[in-house]
Amino acid sequence: MSTTSPKTIPVDPLESAPVLVGRPDDVALTESLLRPVLEPVRKGWLGLLGILMAGMGFWTLCLYEVLFKGIGVWGNNIPVAWAYDITNFVWWIGIGHAGTLISAILLLFQQKWRTSINRFAEAMTLFAVAMAGLYPIIHLGRPWLFWWLIPYPATLQIWPNFKSALPWDVFAISTYGTVSFLFWYLGLVPDLATLRDAAKDRTRRIVYGILSFGWRGSARHWQHWRVGYLLLAGLSTPLVVSVHTIVSFDFAISQLPGWHTTIFPPYFVAGAIFSGFAMVLTLMIPARKAFGFEHVVTPRHLDNMSKVMLATGLMVSYGYAMEWFIAWYSGSPTEWFAFYNRLVGPYRLIYAVQLFCNVVAPQILWLPRARTNVLILFLLSILVNIGMWAERFVIVAVSLTRDFIPSSWANYSPTWVDWGLLFGSMCTFGVLFMLFLRFMPAIAISEVKELRRELEHEDHHAAARTAAEGA
Amino acid sequence: MTSFVLGEFGEEKALLDAARALRAKGIGTLDLHSPYPVHGADEALGLRRSTVPIVALVAGVTGAVSGYVLQWWTVGIDWPLNVGNRPPHSPPAFIPVTFELGVLFASLSIFFGLLFAYFRFPRVHHPVFEVEAFRSASIDGLWLSAAVGRTEADEVAGDLRRLGARTVSIVPEEGTP
DSSP, rough: OOOGGGGGGGOOTSSOOOOOSSSOOHHHHHHHHHHHHHSSSOHHHHHHHHHHHHHHHHHHHHHHHHHHHOGGGSSSSOOSSSHHHHHHHHHHHHHHHHIIIIIIIIITTGGGTTTTTHHHHHHHHHHHHHHHHHHHHHSSSGGGGGGGOOOOOOOOOOOOOSSHHHHHHHHHHHHHHHHHHHHHHHHHHHHHHHHHOOOSSSHHHHHHHHTTTOOOHHHHHHHHHHHHHHHHHHHHHHHHHHHHHHHHHHHHHSSSSTOOOTTTHHHHHHHHHHHHHHHHHHHHHHHHHHHOOOTTOHHHHHHHHHHHHHHHHHHHHHHHHHHHHHHHOOOHHHHHHHHHHHHHHHTTHHHHHHHIIIIIIGGGSSSSHHHHHHHHHHHHHHHHHHHHHHHIIIIIIIIHHSSSSGGOOOOOOOOOHHHHHHHHHHHHHHHHHHHHHHHSSOOOHHHHHHHHHHHHHHHHHHHHHHHHHOO | OOEEEEEEEEEEEHHHHHHHHHHTTTTTTEEEEEEEEEOOOHHTTTTTOOOOOHHHHHHHHHHHHHHHHHHHIIIISSSSOSSOOOOOSSSHHHHEEEHHHHHHHHHHHHHHIIIIISSSOOOEEEGGGGGGGGGGGGTEEEEEEEEEEETTTTHHHHHHHTTTTTTEEEEEOEEEE
């Protein structure tokens, strides 16, 4: 590897750490970034995959229970018709949003630090959306009839009710899943070609050759590719905001105290990005260590992601405060009671977890040292994941336990199938992610090469400036 | 019968200069191949502005309009459904699906338009891949390719050597349309 020492590069004093350690040449970059795919299978990877597959097996068992016995195997009841399933749905879809934010919005803002984490985050989006999409479908009770939600000229001679938020959800989630996949794959095509060309064995060359469609790095193609990629980023940006807005409409346009709130769309979007960045950290911190991506995913990336987490965490905290304020200011006794019930009712412990994990814990990120400490960040990211799940549970299920008429109140407690579907989906997500890390380029290689060119250009200018000042 | 003349260059500047020089001579169809988009390639090859945005705009507007019409006709005209006494034609309620379908159509047109119409993919077997060293085009190599008549091939190969190519190869294309 021909790397120049990081010390020789003039560093902007305002920048705490570089976005790319050293200036490895293209061969070294390709080699180091493709190593997880081209090296022999590691025992650790196989072991972890095995554990996750066991979890996935349990998840399949739980799905079997739901499909063959019906949703009565859940703890759901009337009034708590939406509980773990919808909580999990909102949690997973929210996690997905950080991937789109990193790959699309930061691309439009020309944030250089996004380049080495975007592919990773996009894959996370894709798998999170796959997990999310499952829950509303199994919650239908008869999921094999899910296509009734699609407007087609059926013999039933009836159409979906487009004035309800639930058909909006169908369109939002399916569009989001599709566009995320297209964006991810379009970015992958040049890297799959790199993988085809770097692979030594015939099988990989053929498989990646087919997957890359015959990409030959043509300037005539790059020209359109760049425009198309940027346009997809531009389209994904409002899309990601619209998706979580529509998810929040499922609640906000209803009448239920605790759901009927105009602050939901922005507060849900901020919460989605908050939890998604936490998930990127949860996945990235072990992966960069295990696969030796530390030269492209530097402390600078961790620092920046922490700052986004801190900012969105504060927005979420503002949302919590504003919910309380409006509950009091509205003068509506049922609304006030819904919040009073969160604080002192039977689910107060979950509300306390929510407040601790989402409001109190992230404040440690004000300390610059905490923002680059992988251990603190890893633990915090897990706390935030838990806290955001608790938030969705409090909103979805706890609001339902206490509606307008005390005679219809009922508590909710989950069954083993509820728990199994939650933890099983994490394992399934993990399996998909492990397979992605092994078989696809997890870092956008062509983009890192382009980034290296840009940074060299900057180094050059910085060096020239220093020389001019010295003279 | 066309032949592909391939030249490999060591740095971007030499590559772009060679492309400009060959273009000035009016030689065949030129192309550059690189592992990342080279800045200035569009200008050196004299490429026109990409038309992808127009395709995306047309598709996006089509998607949005059809999304709106779909909702207006199904729940407003064909089967007016009274839920919460909202009017059969409720524009605010139709916005989310209209927006989503606009984005969906635009994205599909970009992806499939690029791959199948602009790039003419899938094409896993292209004459340039005949050169074993061309593998580097996706790793660290900067290549120039020129599709020329078989008779011109040797002359262009000579030009490429003169313009600083490190290696030059000629691939005759066999029986492709």
